Amino acid sequence: xxxxxxxxxxxxxxxxxxxxxxxxxxxxxxxxxxxxxxxxxxxxxxxxxxxxxxxxxxxxxxxxxxxxxxxxxxxxxxxxxxxxxxxxxxxxxxxxxxxxxxxxxxxxxxxxxxxxxxxxxxxxxxxxxxxxxxxxxxxxxxxxxxxxxxxxxxxxxxxxxxxxxxxxxxxxxxxxxxxxxxxxxxxxxxxxxxxxxxxxxxxxxxxxxxxxxxxxxxxxxxxxxxxxxxxxxxxxxxxxxxxxxxxxxxxxxxxxxxxxxxxxxxxxxxxxxxxxxxxxxxxxxxxxxxxxxxxxxxxxxxxxxxxxxxxxxxxxxxxxxxxxxxxxxxxxxxxxxxxxxxxxxxxxxxxxxxxxx
Amino acid sequence: xxxxxxxxxxxxxxxxxxxxxxxxxxxxxxxxxxxxxxxxxxxxxxxxxxxxxxxxxxxxxxxxxxxxxxxxxxxxxxxxxxxxxxxxxxxxxxxxxxxxxxxxxxxxxxxxxxxxxxxxxxxxxxxxxxxxxxxxxxxxxxxxxxxxxxxxxxxxxxxxxxxx
Numbered sequence: 001x002x003x004x005x006x007x008x009x010x011x012x013x014x015x016x017x018x019x020x021x022x023x024x025x026x027x028x029x030x031x032x033x034x035x036x037x038x039x040x041x042x043x044x045x046x047x048x049x050x051x052x053x054x055x056x057x058x059x060x061x062x063x064x065x066x067x068x069x070x071x072x073x074x075x076x077x078x079x080x081x082x083x084x085x086x087x088x089x090x091x092x093x094x095x096x097x098x099x100x101x102x103x104x105x106x107x108x109x110x111x112x113x114x115x116x117x118x119x120x121x122x123x124x125x126x127x128x129x130x131x132x133x134x135x136x137x138x139x140x141x142x143x144x145x146x147x148x149x150x151x152x153x154x155x156x157x158x159x160x161x162x163x164x165x166x167x168x169x170x171x172x173x174x175x176x177x178x179x180x181x182x183x184x185x186x187x188x189x190x191x192x193x194x195x196x197x198x199x200x201x202x203x204x205x206x207x208x209x210x211x212x213x214x215x216x217x218x219x220x221x222x223x224x225x226x227x228x229x230x231x232x233x234x235x236x237x238x239x240x241x242x243x244x245x246x247x248x249x250x251x252x253x254x255x256x257x258x259x260x261x262x263x264x265x266x267x268x269x270x271x272x273x274x275x276x277x278x279x280x281x282x283x284x285x286x287x288x289x290x291x292x293x294x295x296x297x298x299x300x301x302x303x304x305x306x307x308x309x310x311x312x313x314x315x316x317x318x319x320x321x322x323x324x325x326x327x328x329x330x331x332x333x334x335x336x337x338x339x340x341x342x343x344x345x346x347x348x349x350x351x352x353x354x355x356x357x
Numbered sequence: 358x359x360x361x362x363x364x365x366x367x368x369x370x371x372x373x374x375x376x377x378x379x380x381x382x383x384x385x386x387x388x389x390x391x392x393x394x395x396x397x398x399x400x401x402x403x404x405x406x407x408x409x410x411x412x413x414x415x416x417x418x419x420x421x422x423x424x425x426x427x428x429x430x431x432x433x434x435x436x437x438x439x440x441x442x443x444x445x446x447x448x449x450x451x452x453x454x455x456x457x458x459x460x461x462x463x464x465x466x467x468x469x470x471x472x473x474x475x476x477x478x479x480x481x482x483x484x485x486x487x488x489x490x491x492x493x494x495x496x497x498x499x500x501x502x503x504x505x506x507x508x509x510x511x512x513x514x515x516x517x518x519x520x521x
Contacts, residue, residue: 038360041360042360043364043367064366105365105366106364106365106366107366107369107370108366109370110364110366110367112367113366113367113370113371113374116370116371116374116375117374120374120375120377120378123378123382124378124381124382124385124386127382127385127386127387127390128385128386130386130390131385131386131388131389131390131393134389134390134392134393134394135389135393138393138396139396139397139400150394153390153391153394154394157391157394170391173387173391174379174382174383174387174388175379175383177382177387178375178378178379178382178383178387181382182375182378201363201364201367202360202361202362202363203363203364203365203367203368203371204367204371206363206368207368207371207372207375208375211375262361266360
């Protein structure tokens with residue numbers, strides 16, 4: 001490994017030093033990797049496929065702007081592309097604003113919204129065809145796509161839902177499955193060159209986390225709130241500390257969900273883009289000998305991360321729901337000692353979760 | 358920074374599209390998929406249970422057969438024993454009967470012999486008496502003149518008589 005690395009470095013350094021004086025002077029400030037990377041990671045109002053010396057190949061999406069008092073306005077984003085303004089509207093760093101500063105709500109079909117629609121269609125097509133497979137071959141072994149996806153469905157059901165939620169798992173299965181496959185498919189689609197970074201967008205992950213929070217709160221029982229307002233096994237005096245901590249925990253849990261997914265996916269994209277940018281920073285094809293293998297390695301890692309993050313998000317969602325629907329059973333079965341033990345365990349989990357984020 | 362500020366529009370579309378996606382998948386994908394999986398698992402489980410039951414029944418059947426066989430063997434042994442005992446008994450009674458019959462016959466024979474013997478003795482006695490009488494008669498007829506002749510006569514007569 002060391003040997004390989006030194007060869008790579010050797011290959012890298014030679015052409016860099018050879019070409020640096022020749023090209024370094026002519027365009028020092030033309031490539032800003034930070035800007036390029038953030039542009040690729042962030043949402044945009046057009047789908048920028050690639051650029052050549054002859055121009056950009058871009059698909060423009062419709063802008064849907066709602067201005068209080070003026071109503072809805074729909075037009076192509078081409079009209080406000082590259083700093084142009086149209087009907088009092090312009091784009092500032094992909095953020096729709098008005099020229100005179102009046103409020104505007106941006107409902108545009110952005111790159112992420114387009115990717116969202118495409119991925120949702122893919123999900124619907126894939127899983128309805130899988131479902132058709134079950135209906136067509138009743139009682140027979142699964143084939144093709146069905147046999148590939150079935151283990152994941154069974155895994156989510158048996159290892160995630162049944163173990164984390166308990167006997168009431170069936171009600172939450174559709175949400176957990178949708179969540180898992182939505183995140184996984186979008187993580188994978190996000191790795192496709194040129195595609196949108198949907199699950200690395202904080203609005204998307206925040207919405208998923210809020211949905212988890214809503215479901216958790218709506219399925220919570222007396223026992224759940226009992227653990228928050230009267231943590232078992234905790235002396236009365238500590239309630240002053242425990243209750244706010246537990247209340248904050250309610251919000252922190254989904255917040256950590258949103259941030260974890262967003263940060264993991266965005267970080268992965270940034271690392272890959274950074275390695276690719278090395279080529280442009282060094283202005284040398286030789287840098288490719290280093291950045292391509294490293295980028296490839298990170299890309300493969302991201303394939304793993306994409307399913308891992310989907311799994312973690314789904315598992316934690318299932319655990320939060322599980323804690324909300326958990327019945328007050330320890331006391332009845334094992335006595336109060338077991339109950340206080342279980343309670344402190346739950347406390348530990350919550351605290352460590354809070355501490356981790 | 359735009360990266361960590363949720364865009365209102367995307368939040369709106371994400372909520373709308375994700376909920377539609379969730380409803381569509383729940384109705385057209387998860388429901389049939391989970392239903393089929395459950396159905397398949399149930400059928401496998403019931404098949405396994407049935408196989409177990411069949412095995413148990415088979416075992417019971419085999420045990421029943423063995424019991425039947427053992428019973429049959431026992432019955433046969435009992436019957437054999439019974440038959441042997443009966444045969445023995447039969448033989449014993451037959452033997453006893455034969456013995457008693459034989460004894461009876463011997464007894465009868467003995468009695469017959471005794472009777473015959475008695476009859477023979479009586480006849481001998483009679484004959485002897487008759488002979489004695491004859492001899493005496495003849496002696497008397499010859500007028501018993503000569504005592505030597507008389508003795509000779511007696512002897513000749515005695516020679517004539519063959520005591521058998």
